[in-house]
Amino acid sequence: MKIYDAIIIGSGLGGLSCGATLAKAGKKVLVLEQHSLAGGCATCFERKGMKVDAGLHELDWGSPKTDMKHLIFQKLGLNELIEIIKLPNAWSIKTQTKDITIPHGINHVKSFLKSEFPEESKGIDKYFKKIKFQAFLVRRFPDDMNLIDFFFAPLTTLVFLFKNMLLNKSVGDILDKYIQNNRLKRILNINISYYHHDPYKLIWSFHAIPQKHYYQQGVYIKGGSQSLSDALSNIITQSGGEVRTNCDVHTILTENNNASGVVYTDKKIKENITLRAPKIIANCDPSIVYKSLLDKTIDTTLDTKITENFSLSTSLVSIYLIFDKNISELYPNMNYNTFITDDETLDASFKDSKIIDTPIESRALAFVNYSKIDNGLSNRKDRHLGVLALYSNFEEWDKLDKWEYKEKKDWLLSEALKRLENAFPGINTHCIHAELATPKTIARYTKTRKGVPYGYDQDKEGFMGRERFASKSIKNLYFASSFGFPGGGFTGSIIGGYRTAKKILDPYIYLKKISLIAGIGTSIGIFVAFIF
CATH class of the missing domain: 3.50.50.60 (FAD/NAD(P)-binding domain)
Known part of the structure; x- marks a missing residue:
């Protein structure tokens, strides 16, 4: 053995x-x-x-100073084994009348948002200051900190992390404090469906850290x-x-x-x-x-x-689409990641932004256009991938018999394709394959309760x-x-x-680190005492 x-x-x-x-x-x-x-x-x-x-869909790729993945990839030697492809922009938001593209780079994002919402300039500055600080707080686990950083961590880091856990602020709490405009709040929180269904339950840190990194640079792994x-x-x-x-x-x-x-x-x-x-x-x-x-x-x-x-309530529906044409050539202005919603939703009260209360066929769609980059998924010029994703949960698909389940999948696929067609007219004529995966699919594939790819809901800060x-x-x-x-x-x-x-x-x-620092401090104290 x-x-x-x-x-x-x-x-x-x-x-x-x-x-x-x-x-x-x-x-x-x-x-x-x-x-x-x-x-x-x-x-x-x-x-x-x-x-x-x-x-x-994409991987957040922040500064090496605050995004711990850089350290992990370097220690494991992953950088030599994979090829990271930078994405052109953070994402776009498309409604019946609006095409909003969020660029990469914190300063570029701030400048763009201030030009669109000049009355919110102070709030925008405060929001981005907070997400940058939140990312700083989790820059390293203590055992990966250098001795100086580790020594001062109780003052620079731990006290603020403890405050986070004590107050347990939500995304909704923070946005309401600094931002007044409902549309701007929704723009800043447009990708909540990747994390949760309610901005007033989603903890602040789980929004702030990836958002900061996504704004800096989104990437895809070739292949x-x-x-x-x-x-x-x-x-x-x-x-x-x-x-x-x-x-x-x-x-x-x-x-x-x-x-x-x-x-x-x-x-x-x-x-x-x-x-x-x-x-x-x-x-x-x-x-x-x-x-x-x-x-x-x-x-x-x-x-x-x-x-x-x-709680376990956050999952998704994924619709995998294969096209026989490069859709980036058909739609040159299409971004890599486009959130498809409507004007009414974008301007609605942020207090009423629980996704779970919106009918599933009307929820915001994320459309990922893989042909925008050299993705390494196909060697053929007539095969290109696109994926539609939207929030869902297990209960929406549970307790359906075999035929009801299939009918609901077919119906939702049809509704989603209609919305994709409205956003990009003619695109469905090039779609040669479409299949839909639900939270039940994820549960069957991963043996995870309720098909939650993100684990427990992020309702509590820290380890709690x-x-x-x-x-x-x-x-x-x-x-x-x-x-x-x-x-x-x-x-x-x-x-x-x-x-x-x-x-x-x-x-x-x-x-060991605490003992080492204590030893160094004691030695310095003895030396100083001896000198004076």
Whole structure:
């Protein structure tokens, strides 16, 4: 029997980034994935002779000083394994009468918004100052800070993070404080459907940090999100680890409340296999771990009483479209990412902006035009990808029988294509393939409750609203997924997986740094006392 230092259940970005970090540190890692592809939501599938990206629309790419992904990518060597393509603009907003394009660069965005809303100039400055400061607060985990930054962190960082958790301000709270114009509020919050359904529940930090980075630069990974997953898998295997697909874990073994191994079914050979490791890391829905994978005689109340209180209501519908013409040539002014809405919605009261209260067929659509860049998804000139995405939740698709479910999918697909056609007349004549995925599709594909690709709703600041990185009930059982801190999305999952790995590698790093600083301070004090 092979012995591993860590076994990771699931190959989503949280699991892969955790595994890659451990493997680069010399640990023997095994990743087990129940699907035929590694990557979870960060995968590509084939249709009509081209690759279709299942999850990645764009990746926020902020300044290296505040966006921790730069540090992680550098440490793992990802920069040499993937090609990052810069997007032309942040995004566009299209209504019946308006075409608004938000540029890249914080100063450019501010100048544009001030030209459109001169009466809101002071509020715009305050808003962007706040999102920049919020990004600064999470620039590094403490163990990645240099000694000076770490020493002053209680004054420069921790006190403000504690204030965030104490006040738990929402996006709606902050926008109402600084901005008066309803349209401007909606423009600043146009992509909320990627994160939540209610700006008065979505926590401020989860809006501010990615928005700041998106405004600085949005990027795409050439070849699709599968390229990122494959690169992380390669880091694991090249460092002596393994990534096995078609391996469905159904039991976490324990000894005296210590996680000690797993039992999984190899779908290829249809056999159960038992493997041991001193560390077990779950890159999956924590509820599945506690309810299905552990021995039911184990008391996990310390974990489940918190886990079960988190809400799960944010998912999406994705409509994958393949065109036989380069739609960027047909529509030269079309941006990479266009939010399609209407004048009435854009000017409506921001207080009434809960997406969940809007009929699903009328919700804002995000249309991603992959042909705007050298995306690496197809070698053919007659195959080009476009994706429509809109907010949805599991309950909107649950309790439908087979035929009702199909009828609703067909109906929503038809309604969405009508709206796309109204925005870009003639585009549907070039669409040769269209398919729609719902939260139920995501639930089936990822085995995640309610098909939530972002994990728990971001309703609480800091650690309070996320899964712990380590189980309180079972020793040596860890979590690295969108359900953990800092949260969902590609960025959150990557950073969360990295954080869990760092905690495993050196659980006493904070104490060591504090001791080092105390030692330096003591030495300086003794030296000064001796001199004087």
